Amino acid sequence: MAEQKRKFHRRPKSVEERGAVSAAVVRRLPRYHRFLGELLRGGTLRISSAKLSDLMGVTASQIRQDLNCFGGFGQQGYGYNVRYLYEQIGALLGVDEGYRAVIVGAGNLGRALVSSHMFERRGVSRMAMFDIDPAVIGKRFGGIPVLPMTAFSNYVKENAIDLAVLTVSKEAALTVAQEIAAAGVRGILNFSGQELSLPEDAVVVENIHMGDSLMMLCYNMKEKREGQ
Amino acid sequence: MAEQKRKFHRRPKSVEERGAVSAAVVRRLPRYHRFLGELLRGGTLRISSAKLSDLMGVTASQIRQDLNCFGGFGQQGYGYNVRYLYEQIGALLGVDEGYRAVIVGAGNLGRALVSSHMFERRGVSRMAMFDIDPAVIGKRFGGIPVLPMTAFSNYVKENAIDLAVLTVSKEAALTVAQEIAAAGVRGILNFSGQELSLPEDAVVVENIHMGDSLMMLCYNMKEKREGQ
Numbered sequence: 137m138a139e140q141k142r143k144f145h146r147r148p149k150s151v152e153e154r155g156a157v158s159a160a161v162v163r164r165l166p167r168y169h170r171f172l173g174e175l176l177r178g179g180t181l182r183i184s185s186a187k188l189s190d191l192m193g194v195t196a197s198q199i200r201q202d203l204n205c206f207g208g209f210g211q212q213g214y215g216y217n218v219r220y221l222y223e224q225i226g227a228l229l230g231v232d233e234g235y236r237a238v239i240v241g242a243g244n245l246g247r248a249l250v251s252s253h254m255f256e257r258r259g260v261s262r263m264a265m266f267d268i269d270p271a272v273i274g275k276r277f278g279g280i281p282v283l284p285m286t287a288f289s290n291y292v293k294e295n296a297i298d299l300a301v302l303t304v305s306k307e308a309a310l311t312v313a314q315e316i317a318a319a320g321v322r323g324i325l326n327f328s329g330q331e332l333s334l335p336e337d338a339v340v341v342e343n344i345h346m347g348d349s350l351m352m353l354c355y356n357m358k359e360k361r362e363g364q
Numbered sequence: 365m366a367e368q369k370r371k372f373h374r375r376p377k378s379v380e381e382r383g384a385v386s387a388a389v390v391r392r393l394p395r396y397h398r399f400l401g402e403l404l405r406g407g408t409l410r411i412s413s414a415k416l417s418d419l420m421g422v423t424a425s426q427i428r429q430d431l432n433c434f435g436g437f438g439q440q441g442y443g444y445n446v447r448y449l450y451e452q453i454g455a456l457l458g459v460d461e462g463y464r465a466v467i468v469g470a471g472n473l474g475r476a477l478v479s480s481h482m483f484e485r486r487g488v489s490r491m492a493m494f495d496i497d498p499a500v501i502g503k504r505f506g507g508i509p510v511l512p513m514t515a516f517s518n519y520v521k522e523n524a525i526d527l528a529v530l531t532v533s534k535e536a537a538l539t540v541a542q543e544i545a546a547a548g549v550r551g552i553l554n555f556s557g558q559e560l561s562l563p564e565d566a567v568v569v570e571n572i573h574m575g576d577s578l579m580m581l582c583y584n585m586k587e588k589r590e591g592q
Contacts, residue, residue, distance in 0.1 A: 162583060166576035171559075192559075230582035244479070248472035253534075254557070254575035258582065299581060306481075323585040325578055329482070331399075331420075340588055342581035346572060347482035348394035350553055353527060353570035354458035354486065355390060357551040360568055 157228065161202050165225050167192070168202065172222040173257065184215035231259040235323075236296060240312060241303035242267040242275070242282045245327060249301055251278040263295055285315075292319040299323035306330045313341075385456065389430050393453050395420070396430065400450040401485065412443035459487040463551075464524060468540060469531035470495040470503075470510045473555060477529055479506040491523055513543075520547040527551035534558045541569075 157165075171192055175183060185203075189196040203216065206224045226232060237255060239246045242265040255262050265282045267273055273284045283291060291297070300316045302309060302324050309328035316324060317339045326332055326343045334341065385393075399420055403411060413431075417424040431444065434452045454460060465483060467474045470493045483490050493510045495501060501512045511519060519525070528544045530537060530552050537556035544552060545567045554560055554571045562569065 163580070165583075166573070166579040169579065170573070170575065193561075228583070229579045230586035231579070233582060233586055235582055235585070244472045244476035248476055248531075249574070251472070252557075252574070254578055258575060258578055260578065260582065299585065303476075322588075323581050325581050329480075340581060340584045342577050342584065344572070344574060344577050345394070345398070346477070346480070347398065347486060349570050349572050350482055350486055350488065351394040351397065351457045351459070352391070353551050353553050353568060354461060354463055354488065355393075355456070356568045356570065357463070357527065358458035358461055360550075 157205050161205070162228075164202055165229055169222065169225045169229060169231075172218055172225065175218050176222055181218050182215045183218055188216065226259070233259070233298075235260045235298040236263050237261065237299045237301060238263055238288075238292070238297050238321075239265045239280070239301045239303060240267075240285075240288075240316065241265075242269070242272045242277065243303060245303040246301075247277045249303065249327075250280050260299070263297060264291060266291075285312075288315065289319040292321055297321055299325065301325045301327065303327045385433050389433070390456075392430055393457055397450065397453045397457060397459075400446055400453065403446050404450055409446050410443045411446055416444065454487070461487070461526075463488045463526040464491050465489065465527045465529060466491055466516075466520070466525050466549075467493045467508070467529045467531060468495075468513075468516075468544065469493075470497070470500045470505065471531060474529075474531040475505045477531065477555075478508050488527070491525060492519060494519075513540075516543065517547040520549055525549055527553065529553045529555065531555045 171188070183191075185196040185199045188194075188199055192199070203221065206221055206228075237260050239250055239262065246265055246267075250262055250265060262278075262280050265277065265280055266285050266288050267282050268285045272282050275282050297319075298321070300321045300323070302313060302316070304312050306329045309326070309330035310332060313324060313326070313328075313332045313334060317334050321339065323340045324332065324334075324342070326341050327346075329345060329347060331343065332341050399416070403419075411419075413424040413427045416422075416427055420427070431449065434449055434456075465488050467478050467490065474493055474495075478490055478493060490506075490508050493505065493508055494513050494516050495510050496513045500510050503510050525547075526549070528549045528551070530541060530544070532540050534557045537554070537558035538560060541552060541554070541556075541560045541562060545562050549567065551568045552560065552562075552570070554569050555574075557573060557575060559571065560569050
């Protein structure tokens with residue numbers, strides 16, 4: 137009986153067996169992927185839920201719940217197989233899709249992003265930057281060329297671009313986003329601070345509202361002071 | 365009876381009557397604050413939950429639930445008082461606290477942030493930037509001077525700095541964050557991509573993981589394609 141249980145646990149669940157992963161769990165998966173990636177780069181191949189719990193500041197029972205659908209545990213006491221879990225979560229999140237990205241807006245934010253490791257770590261290729269400012273067109277940042285916005289639509293089609301990182305100003309954002317969608321780009325990572333109302337069937341938008349995070353920080357600082 | 369109900373609804377609830385707002389609601393409030401701020405700047409003084417629902421892509425019943433604790437509705441059919449709600453949410457979130465911020469790291473990301481409107485819109489003053497690179501020390505970005513990191517601790521004390529925006533590299537992040545906490549800064553807005561394990565009683569950290577958002581975008585693009 138114990139033998140049978142062990143066997144069952146050792147065999148990873150297939151995608152079919154796994155079934156749907158809830159939206160709430162999916163939202164938490166990038167963080168697991170990030171921590172597992174760091175463990176892997178540091179040479180850790182197995183980790184217990186207790187240790188992962190310590191490291192991530194999440195309860196061990198939450199971790200077991202979240203990762204249950206991935207299988208990939210060893211025997212009781214051996215912990216998770218870090219590489220297996222990292223790869224399974226990556227596959228579920230679309231890391232292996234080979235997406236190709238452009239960065240629209242070659243200002244300070246665009247330059248900061250193009251030089252960051254966030255693309256390669258998630259299997260996304262940075263192909264080009266785009267801007268309307270003649271002063272930056274033709275330059276390179278992080279090895280990536282800045283092309284004129286007039287070339288955008290053709291470039292997207294010729295290079296099968298999947299997603300665009302939008303770093304233009306709040307004021308320009310909606311117009312530029314419409315241009316991006318019209319060119320056939322399927323996803324926008326939106327840093328502009330402007331909510332984009334685009335046809336939902338055409339393009340997927342993920343918003344990064346840095347100002348909202350600033351407000352949450354202010355709130356938590358205020359709450360903490362008042363709690364003292 | 366109808367008269368009485370109307371009167372009750374017209375009187376805004378006080379902070380004491382309101383009681384605690386749940387953590388989940390608080391997380392959603394910065395977005396309301398942002399939309400209400402834009403309505404206000406556009407001259408809209410009243411809005412129905414149905415219209416706000418359209419604008420924000422949230423159900424009207426969710427909006428009523430979220431904003432219920434703030435009071436500040438007019439009579440049935442007159443909708444929300446935009447300014448009142450904007451100010452109440454701002455006060456709850458700590459917008460009026462007059463927090464003073466420094467930006468640590470004067471690279472591209474630091475420069476992008478210092479020039480954004482996100483600070484002033486949330487009542488936070490940008491005071492100075494800090495860096496260790498002699499090539500940028502002494503320069504100004506968005507009117508804000510770059511000071512040497514060696515002057516950090518004294519500057520924080522002399523200028524009663526409340527929060528720091530951390531834009532240094534992932535590798536430098538933990539060491540610099542420890543320096544920030546040791547100087548007495550109470551909050552860190554962390555853009556470094558590195559989770560910071562700092563003593564929780566000393567400093568509040570809010571993380572912005574841009575890479576996690578990129579993964580969520582990839583996931584949603586993949587899901588959409590598979591759903592088609």
